[in-house]
Amino acid sequence: QLQLQESGPGLVKPSETLSLTCTVSGGSISSSYYHWGWVRQPPGKGLEWIGSIHYSGSTYYNPSLKSRLTTSIDTSKNQFSLNLRSVTAADTAIYYCASAHSPLGVPWSAFDIWGQGTMVTVSS
Amino acid sequence: EIVMTQSPATLSVSPGERATLSCRASQSVSSNLAWYQQKPGQAPRLLIYGTSTRATGIPARFSGSGSGTEFTLTISSLQSEDFAVYYCQHYNNWSFGQGTKLEIK
Numbered sequence: 122q123l124q125l126q127e128s129g130p131g132l133v134k135p136s137e138t139l140s141l142t143c144t145v146s147g148g149s150i151s152s153s154y155y156h157w158g159w160v161r162q163p164p165g166k167g168l169e170w171i172g173s174i175h176y177s178g179s180t181y182y183n184p185s186l187k188s189r190l191t192t193s194i195d196t197s198k199n200q201f202s203l204n205l206r207s208v209t210a211a212d213t214a215i216y217y218c219a220s221a222h223s224p225l226g227v228p229w230s231a232f233d234i235w236g237q238g239t240m241v242t243v244s245s
Numbered sequence: 246e247i248v249m250t251q252s253p254a255t256l257s258v259s260p261g262e263r264a265t266l267s268c269r270a271s272q273s274v275s276s277n278l279a280w281y282q283q284k285p286g287q288a289p290r291l292l293i294y295g296t297s298t299r300a301t302g303i304p305a306r307f308s309g310s311g312s313g314t315e316f317t318l319t320i321s322s323l324q325s326e327d328f329a330v331y332y333c334q335h336y337n338n339w340s341f342g343q344g345t346k347l348e349i350k
Contacts (some may be wrong), residue, residue, distance in 0.1 A: 167332065167344045168340065192280075217288055233294075235288035235289055
């Protein structure tokens with residue numbers, strides 16, 4: 122059974138970079154049938170897709186975050202990561218990593234497995 | 246940009262009754278429409294994908310339908326564990342609706 126776990130600092134200063142890692146267990150991050158995504162949720166608000174990545178290196182980013190966003194995959198550690206630059210208080214949220222499985226290997230799939238989420242606060 | 250709009254924002258229904266949640270797209274979209282359930286303090290859980298296919302382990306009382314710009318999640322007979330927030334998502338561009346809170350009447 123695939124499981125995902127987020128990790129990273131819970132507090133980031135304004136203008137700095139928010140960095141999170143998602144560790145995948147119970148399956149290979151190098152599977153061509155999965156894309157790996159990030160979703161965030163500000164306190165008391167709805168869900169916002171951040172971006173998705175495939176082990177091949179293909180990336181898909183939310184246009185509103187694209188200029189500040191980088192995602193990467195480390196197949197040796199079965200992990201994928203998120204870097205969001207120049208953060209402000211508006212980036213305060215619970216950050217979830219999630220997997221999207223497609224028998225066709227296409228990125229346009231629902232997020233079927235989610236991590237538990239990690240709260241990140243942007244504050245000095 | 247395709248915008249997903251859910252209605253109502255809050256829906257009050259009694260246990261045992263039927264709940265109907267709506268999701269509207271700003272333009273006609275494919276059938277790549279998903280529904281998620283989120284309970285307080287928990288991550289979202291996938292209920293429905295491909296507009297009408299239940300995810301693994303999801304009870305048959307949950308059903309999805311729709312096409313074009315109008316999509317619906319129906320819960321046929323509400324159980325106590327169904328009261329939660331529900332999100333639709335058009336996963337061709339991964340955009341989520343703003344959510345519907347389903348509360349006990």
